Amino acid sequence: MASSKRSPKQIFESLTAAITKKPPFVHGAVSLPPTSTALYFGATDAGRLDLLSPQKKQLEQLLAACSPATFGMNKEDVLDEEYRKAGKLDAENFAFNFDVMNSEITTQITNVLLQGRSDPTFVPELYKLNVYGKDGFFKPHKDTPRSEVMFGSLVLVLPTPHEGGQLMLRHEGDEWTFDSAEILSEQPSPSIAFIAFFSDVEHEVLPVKSGHRITISYNLYSKMDDPFTKVVHVPSPIQLAVEESLRGVLDSKVLRRGGFIGFGLSHEYPLRAGGRLPSTLKGTDEMVRQACKKLKLRVMITLLYEAGPDDGSFTHVMFLTYPDILAEGELQAEGGQIHEPLLEMRGANPLLVKYTEEDGFDFKKSPTPEEPLQAWCVTPKMKNNVSSLYQAYGNESTTNYLYGRLHLLALVGPVGLRETAKDDKEDA
Ligand SMILES: O=C(O)CCC(=O)C(=O)O
Numbered sequence: 300m301a302s303s304k305r306s307p308k309q310i311f312e313s314l315t316a317a318i319t320k321k322p323p324f325v326h327g328a329v330s331l332p333p334t335s336t337a338l339y340f341g342a343t344d345a346g347r348l349d350l351l352s353p354q355k356k357q358l359e360q361l362l363a364a365c366s367p368a369t370f371g372m373n374k375e376d377v378l379d380e381e382y383r384k385a386g387k388l389d390a391e392n393f394a395f396n397f398d399v400m401n402s403e404i405t406t407q408i409t410n411v412l413l414q415g416r417s418d419p420t421f422v423p424e425l426y427k428l429n430v431y432g433k434d435g436f437f438k439p440h441k442d443t444p445r446s447e448v449m450f451g452s453l454v455l456v457l458p459t460p461h462e463g464g465q466l467m468l469r470h471e472g473d474e475w476t477f478d479s480a481e482i483l484s485e486q487p488s489p490s491i492a493f494i495a496f497f498s499d500v501e502h503e504v505l506p507v508k509s510g511h512r513i514t515i516s517y518n519l520y521s522k523m524d525d526p527f528t529k530v531v532h533v534p535s536p537i538q539l540a541v542e543e544s545l546r547g548v549l550d551s552k553v554l555r556r557g558g559f560i561g562f563g564l565s566h567e568y569p570l571r572a573g574g575r576l577p578s579t580l581k582g583t584d585e586m587v588r589q590a591c592k593k594l595k596l597r598v599m600i601t602l603l604y605e606a607g608p609d610d611g612s613f614t615h616v617m618f619l620t621y622p623d624i625l626a627e628g629e630l631q632a633e634g635g636q637i638h639e640p641l642l643e644m645r646g647a648n649p650l651l652v653k654y655t656e657e658d659g660f661d662f663k664k665s666p667t668p669e670e671p672l673q674a675w676c677v678t679p680k681m682k683n684n685v686s687s688l689y690q691a692y693g694n695e696s697t698t699n700y701l702y703g704r705l706h707l708l709a710l711v712g713p714v715g716l717r718e719t720a721k722d723d724k725e726d727a
C-alpha cells in the first residue's frame with residue numbers, strides 16, 4: 300500500500316481530513332395545505348389568524364394573547380428582554396392543523412439529519428408558538444436537552460409578512476443563515492418555511508425589522524433503539540471517503556499490536572446522571588460510526604472526564620456511562636486529584652487515561668487484561684468537567700439533562716487481524 304511510506308501522523312491526518320463536516324440542519328419551504336390556512340389561539344376565547352391574508356387586527360389579538368417568552372439559564376427560567384424579546388403561547392393554547400409527519404419536512408429530516416433511514420424514525424413533540432414582533436430577537440443559545448433521545452429542534456415559520464429575524468446557526472467555526480422572510484417571499488403561493496437542526500448547535504434569532512415572525516417549534520426525539528440493525532442506506536460520498544481513509548489506516552502498520560482509534564465527536568449529547576451514553580449519533584458523528592461498522596470495528600461511545608490538574612500524568616478518566624458525579628458529594632481529593640474516587644465509581648466502567656490535545660489518549664488500564672493498548676485520537680475534543688456539564692443558556696431550564704462532549708472509540712485488532720466487531724448488535 301502507498302500508505303506504508305507515510306508516517307503514522309500522516310496516516311491519521313488523512314483520516315481527519317476525510318471527515319468532512321455535514322451541515323447540522325436542513326431547511327426549505329412547503330406550500331400551505333388547504334386544511335392548514337388558519338391558526339387558532341387563546342386560553343379562553345379562541346382568536347383566529349387567517350394565514351392566506353393575515354389581518355392587522357388578528358395579529359394584534361395574537362400578540363395580546365401571548366405572554367413574554369422566557370429562556371433557561373443555569374437551571375432557572377428567566378425573563379430578560381436583553382436576551383430574548385418575543386411572545387409565546389404554550390402548546391395547549393393554540394391550534395394549527397398541520398401534520399408534520401405526513402409532510403415533505405419529515406422526508407427532509409430523515410434524509411439529511413437521520414442518514415436516510417426508511418420508516419419514520421423520530422417523533423416531533425409540539426413545543427411552543429412564538430411571535431417575534433418588530434425588534435423581537437433571541438440571543439445565542441442551544442436548545443435545552445429534554446431526554447437522552449432528543450436530537451433536534453424543528454421550527455416552522457408561518458406566512459406572515461416580516462423582514463429580518465434571520466436564524467443564525469454556528470457550529471465548530473462555521474456559520475449559516477436561515478432567512479425565513481426571504482424564503483417565504485420567494486414562494487409562488489403561501490407557504491411554511493422550516494428548519495430542523497441538531498439542538499446542540501448554537502443558534503440566534505436576529506432582530507425583526509418589521510412585521511411579525513410567527514414560529515411553531517417542535518422537539519425532535521429519536522425512535523431508534525439500535526441504529527445499526529435497521530439501517531439500509533446508500534453511503535454518501537463523504538462516508539465512502541472516510542471508509543477509504545480508515546481502510547488506509549487499517550492496511551498500514553500503525554497500532555501494530557492493536558489498540559484504539561478515538562474520534563472526538565462533532566456534536567454534544569444529552570446526558571443524565573447515572574444514565575447510559577446515547578445510542579443515536581448525529582450527522583457527521585453517525586457517519587464516522589457507520590464507517591467503523593462497515594470495516595467491522597467494534598465501537599464504544601465514551602465520556603472523557605478531567606480528573607485533576609494536567610501535569611502530564613494519568614489524570615483523566617474515561618467512562619462508558621455517565622457517572623452520577625454530583626451525587627457522590629465529596630469527590631475532591633487532595634491536590635485536586637479526583638481520579639481515585641472516580642475510578643471507584645461502581646457500574647460506570649471507568650478507564651484511567653492520559654489525554655493531551657496533541658496526542659489524544661494513552662490508556663493505563665486497558666479494557667482487556669493484556670498490556671496497555673496504544674491509541675490514536677482523531678479530532679480530539681475538549682474534555683468534560685463538572686462545570687462544563689452544566690447547562691448555560693438554553694431555551695428552557697432543566698436540571699435533568701446536560702450536554703456533554705463524547706468520543707467514539709473504535710477497537711482495532713493487530714496488523715492482519717484488524718476486525719473486532721463480533722456482530723452488529725453487540726454495542727451501541
Ligand atoms: O425562531 C427561531 O428560528 C428559533 C427559535 C429558537 O431558537 C427557540 O425558540 O429556541
Ligand SMILES: [Fe+2]
Nearest residue numbers: 441442502694
Ligand atoms: Fe432555540
